[in-house]
Amino acid sequence: MLTLQRKGSDYHHGDLKTAAIVAGRGLIESGGLSALGIRRVAEKIGVTAPALYRHFLSLEELLVEITAQVRQELGELMQERIRRVRKHRDKKKYELDKFRAMGDAYIDYADQHPRLFEIAFIQHQDKSTREFGELAWQLLNESIEKFIELGMTPKSKRDSAPLVAWSTVHGVATLVANRAVSASEIQFFRSAVMDGVQDALLKR
Amino acid sequence: MLTLQRKGSDYHHGDLKTAAIVAGRGLIESGGLSALGIRRVAEKIGVTAPALYRHFLSLEELLVEITAQVRQELGELMQERIRRVRKHRDKKKYELDKFRAMGDAYIDYADQHPRLFEIAFIQHQDKSTREFGELAWQLLNESIEKFIELGMTPKSKRDSAPLVAWSTVHGVATLVANRAVSASEIQFFRSAVMDGVQDALLKR
DNA sequence: CTGAAGTGTTAACATTGTTTACATTCTCCC
DNA sequence: GGGAGAATGTAAACAATGTTAACACTTCAG
Numbered sequence: 001m002l003t004l005q006r007k008g009s010d011y012h013h014g015d016l017k018t019a020a021i022v023a024g025r026g027l028i029e030s031g032g033l034s035a036l037g038i039r040r041v042a043e044k045i046g047v048t049a050p051a052l053y054r055h056f057l058s059l060e061e062l063l064v065e066i067t068a069q070v071r072q073e074l075g076e077l078m079q080e081r082i083r084r085v086r087k088h089r090d091k092k093k094y095e096l097d098k099f100r101a102m103g104d105a106y107i108d109y110a111d112q113h114p115r116l117f118e119i120a121f122i123q124h125q126d127k128s129t130r131e132f133g134e135l136a137w138q139l140l141n142e143s144i145e146k147f148i149e150l151g152m153t154p155k156s157k158r159d160s161a162p163l164v165a166w167s168t169v170h171g172v173a174t175l176v177a178n179r180a181v182s183a184s185e186i187q188f189f190r191s192a193v194m195d196g197v198q199d200a201l202l203k204r
Numbered sequence: 205m206l207t208l209q210r211k212g213s214d215y216h217h218g219d220l221k222t223a224a225i226v227a228g229r230g231l232i233e234s235g236g237l238s239a240l241g242i243r244r245v246a247e248k249i250g251v252t253a254p255a256l257y258r259h260f261l262s263l264e265e266l267l268v269e270i271t272a273q274v275r276q277e278l279g280e281l282m283q284e285r286i287r288r289v290r291k292h293r294d295k296k297k298y299e300l301d302k303f304r305a306m307g308d309a310y311i312d313y314a315d316q317h318p319r320l321f322e323i324a325f326i327q328h329q330d331k332s333t334r335e336f337g338e339l340a341w342q343l344l345n346e347s348i349e350k351f352i353e354l355g356m357t358p359k360s361k362r363d364s365a366p367l368v369a370w371s372t373v374h375g376v377a378t379l380v381a382n383r384a385v386s387a388s389e390i391q392f393f394r395s396a397v398m399d400g401v402q403d404a405l406l407k408r
Numbered sequence: 409c410t411g412a413a414g415t416g417t418t419a420a421c422a423t424t425g426t427t428t429a430c431a432t433t434c435t436c437c438c
Numbered sequence: 439g440g441g442a443g444a445a446t447g448t449a450a451a452c453a454a455t456g457t458t459a460a461c462a463c464t465t466c467a468g
Contacts, residue, residue, distance in 0.1 A: 123382050188363070
């Protein structure tokens with residue numbers, strides 16, 4: 001097991017807060033939510049437990065920061081995958097490719113970090129997890145806006161389309177993360193659902 | 205706060221196991237997963253903590269039984285709503301109405317028991333949450349089979365359709381449970397997504 | 409009636425999140 | 439530079455938790 005090292009001089013760690021978040025993520029990834037603990041995080045980064053209370057109000061707050069970071073990371077993965085999509089002179093095809101890249105990224109993340117994804121959207125003290133400006137949500141809306149501009153999606157679906165797309169992809173991702181679909185089904189499952197989303201958004 | 209009473213004679217409770225599950229559900233519903241505790245459950249049903257270990261191996265096992273019951277209940281709600289759907293001489297319309305009733309039930313459950321729903325599908329020690337015979341899954345498959353029989357859904361979608369439908373509705377339900385869509389959006393959101401699912405399944 | 413199986417209690421343990429008091433280090437102003 | 443004060447760490451203690459071991463009461467079959 002990897003434990004983060006303190007730098008040269010002791011006593012002051014240097015960047016305890018981010019170290020704690022990293023360590024906490026590691027614990028969740030390997031042992032699930034119940035593996036997260038203030039003392040365990042402290043031990044993993046070579047510090048005593050109360051030190052963490054200089055940076056977090058409580059264990060709950062540490063968890064909240066971890067989940068916020070996970071959602072951010074998810075958005076960044078989507079962004080990166082979008083960038084990787086090859087341009088195409090058929091604009092419609094290009095936008096569609098990017099859209100699917102986003103969905104694939106979302107599902108990939110859930111598949112590769114199931115325990116993190118699983119807890120990324122749980123509710124803490126009535127704070128919504130879809131704040132305006134959250135990256136993933138923003139990217140999705142931009143994509144669909146392009147669909148509308150290009151006449152691929154009817155204007156009448158402007159408000160519903162992002163929600164339809166998100167909930168569908170989110171549903172797949174959740175089921176994949178929970179291993180509710182078997183490994184052998186996943187490949188097929190993913191593309192089938194992405195086809196379905198596409199069907200629902202596009203004009204007929 | 206309601207605490208369950210023991211019946212007349214003391215010492216032996218009578219049905220501690222189910223009482224514990226009920227009490228545990230109550231704790232989760234009002235305080236989230238972290239509110240569930242062996243000692244708290246014990247207190248709520250008027251018994252000492254170790255007594256529960258006659259009926260559950262651990263807190264984790266109590267949680268597993270609670271989630272299993274929640275999934276069962278979800279299936280039963282769907283079943284009941286299907287029964288309530290009025291018959292119609294247009295068989296296609298009838299089947300479609302039942303399908304939407306199922307989806308509505310699923311989402312309603314998530315809306316009305318958000319904290320229970322939220323934890324109903326989390327993974328415990330690699331056991332899949334979609335075992336063959338789970339009621340909800342079975343009902344969904346029967347419904348889509350009817351679609352195929354009536355020529356509403358192409359046979360080619362026999363394998364994908366249930367997964368597409370499930371993941372979509374599950375996605376909505378998750379987002380609703382997490383309050384990731386605001387209360388004012390929910391109504392619109394639900395029907396928009398159900399329209400989308402329908403679009404994706406039906407022949408064009 | 410009797411003993412064994414079932415079900416509950418009491419007492420104890422290790423571990424947890426958290427607080428209080430104190431120690432060390434860093435920073436910045438004179 | 440040196441010292442005050444903020445920032446950040448440690449040590450010791452607390453109440454609460456999950457769990458176990460040893461014992462007590464109840465039920466019930468033979």
